[in-house]
Amino acid sequence: MAGGTRLASILLLSVFLFVRAQDDIREPPKILEPASAKELFYDGGVDVTLQCRASGQPTPLYEWYWNGAPIEPTNQAITYDPSTGLLTIQGLTTREEGFYNCRARNTFPNGLSAVAISHKIEVRRARIKPWTKDQDRTKTATEGNYVFITCGDTLPKYYGPTTFKWYTVEGEDDLLEVEEDKRVFIDNKGTLHFTYVLGTDEQSNRYYSCAMSNVVEGKLTLGGRTRLVVTKTASMSEVKPALQFSTKLAGDGALTFKRNTEGHLECFFSGYVNDPGNEVPTIKWLDNAGNTIVSGTDRYTIKGNGRVLTIASLVEADEKPFTCIANNAIGTAEGRMTLNVTSSPIWVKALQSITVPQGKDAVFHCEARSAASEVPPDPPRWFKNGYRLDMSYDPNKFEFANENRELRVKSAQKNTDIACFQCFVGNSVGEEFSDGCLNVILPIEVVAKPLPEQTIERGDIVNLTVVATSDKLYPVAYKWHFNNRTYEGVSAPPHVIYDVSTNLAYINTSDLTDEQMRDIRGVYRRQVYHEFESVFVDVDVDVDVILKVQEEPPLPVENAGPDVVVIAVLGAVGGILILVMLLVVLYKMKGIVH
Known part of the structure; x- marks a missing residue:
């Protein structure tokens, strides 16, 4: 039985099988929330809560920083719970504005720590700062011509989503909103445009006033006032389109947008034809290849009666020329501009x-x-x-x-x-x-493995048992590789008796035929692995004798019973082996890293 193993020894090995608990579980913190940088706007006076959440073992504790400095426990307006990571700003004012970020820390049994840091959250009170109003102004125009009115020389600084509106006003409380349509348009900077002005646009005793509305705060702030004076004509002349305003004309900076934001391009044309329903020029947009852009396709949206092209989630490939073209019955005009996509690293x-x-x-x-x-x-x-x-x-x-x-x-x-x-x-x-x-x-460690080469004869036990330990955080799994096939889970190569709970694995050759004996020859590869490591144990099995059919009849059943003396000897040997194995285990455990 050269290289073979008797069944008694394999059964004794099953007493030895165990999974060693290697060291304590350690896992550094991982910030789960906030997952990215944020810019948040709130109405003044509200309570604001920010959540920091992280995984890790031991369970992390949290610290919050404000504008780069740790938040002191004495701060009454800004408090946080180090166990839950919840930060609270009580009654937000401009004093608590700034950049917040959290740190998650877990400390290991040896006193050392790992500290993960979150992205920054910018917190602002939504508002429009006071508007420095200009003196009342007067704008003159001739009926049928293009005219525009600006919001003033300097717009107030604002925080949070803000929209522009225009009103005609008389006194302090009498406000009538100017509605946008095919003829009237408010651009991205708040300027009011008339494709062609009508006599009715002059409103006696009323002024045009630009207004800014903060979406979060819900407050309307009026700017300076402009009186529009229109010189009336007997009849309006037809006028071919002419480019009066575009994002390019607003300055090169207006064409620069950050990657992943929304690009916003505008064109405004004057022009008039005496054709009811078609008085205003129609506008279309072309890409750099000359293809007409269709709203709702490939991140494009066209709105404002064709005057505005938006591009969602800008990428570097969007840095290219775009063309707006206006048509009416007597002519055509166009504007061309190149979008600039910039980015932080x-x-x-x-x-x-x-x-x-x-x-x-x-x-x-x-x-x-x-x-x-x-x-x-x-x-x-x-x-x-x-x-x-x-x-x-x-x-x-x-x-x-x-x-x-x-x-x-x-x-x-x-x-x-x-x-x-x-x-x-x-x-x-x-x-x-x-x-x-x-x-x-801790690395995978094989604590029990068979002889790498086993030459057997009929009646031997082929020992294929492999037992390994690993770090508690990542328990090991096992696979078999034999004759170009892989066996996972409870499956095993042919004729292998395998207990998945103890990893006890062997082949009992006593009852195998000659053909089956030939089949078990080869290299049995045991793969012990987890997500971050794999270890392989190879066992090369060969057959020692020429196989032939046995001609001798089997012994009678009554003569095949075990001898009492043999059982006693096996018991004694088994006891000694168990004692030796336990001593080996204790010796190995001295080397465990703590």
Whole structure:
């Protein structure tokens, strides 16, 4: 039975099988909320709550920062619960405005901590600052001609979504809203345009007044007043279209939009024909290939009677020329403008949380680029648990490469190197932030395995039992690979007796035919694995003798019973083996990392 094993030994091994509890469970924090940077606007005086939520083991505790500094416990207006991560601003005023971000910290049994940092949340009280009103003005125009009225020389600063409206006013309380239609349009900066002005647009004793309305606050703020004087004519002359206003004419800055925001292009044409229902020129938009843009397709929306083209979720490929064309019965005009898409640094490889088995290196990437044709970002700035990794870092533990875009943690150890890392990358447009944590787990350890080469004869037991332990956080799973097939779960190669609960695995050759004996020859590969590591144990099984059909008849049943003395000997040997195995277990457990 060279290399073979008797069934008694395999059964004794089943007493030994166990899963060793390797060390405590450690998992650095991962910020779940807020998941991205936010800009939030609230009505004044309301209570504001911000939630910070993170996973991790042990359960993380929370800290909140306001404008880069920790919020002190003595602050009565801004409070937070370190256990739940809930922050409350009581009765928001402009004093509590600013940037908030949270930190999630968990502390391990050895006293070391890992600290994850969230994106920033900008909190503002929605409002329109006081309007510095100009003196009352007068605007003159001839009936049938184009005219516009601006909101004034300087618009007030505002926070939160704000819309422009126009009213005709008399006194303080008599307001009539000016409705937009094919002839009348309010552009993105609040200017009121008349494609052609009518005598009825002059309203005696009433002024035109621009108004700003804050969506959140629900408050209307009126600006300066303008009296419109219209010189009437006996009959209006027909006029071919002419471009009077476009986003391009508002300045190059008006054509610049940030990536992932909405692009907003406007064209306004004058023109008039005496054709009821078609007095105003019709407008269409073309892309850089000359194709007509259809509203509702490919992120495009056309509104404002054709005067406004919006492009949702801008990408760099949207940086191209667009053309607006106006037509009426007597002519055509067009406007052409090139959209500029800019961006804060765009991630090529942002930090990602990493899990590695102890002793392996961990590599973090912080690589970003600017938008096409823009100046590249500055080199990244690195932090560990919120503290700058400057020139004082340990070169035996940390190594930077690729112009500081890559950080390597060497030979990571569970007891000392679990931590979170942050990087900041900036360019002329803005700054981006990324956070990722390193978790170190104990490696898979095979604690029981068979002989790698087993040459057997009929009647032997082929031992295929493999038992392994791993970090508690990631229990191991098992697979078989045999004769170009993979067996998972409770399945096993032919003739293998397998107990999935104990991992006891063997082949009893006593009852196999010659053909079956030939079938069991080969390499049995046992794969022990989890998400972050795989270990392989190979057992090469061969047959020792020339197989032939046995001619001797089997012994009678009554003579096949076990001898009492043999049972006693097996019992004694089994007891000794169990004792030896327990001593081995105790010895191995001394080496466990804490």
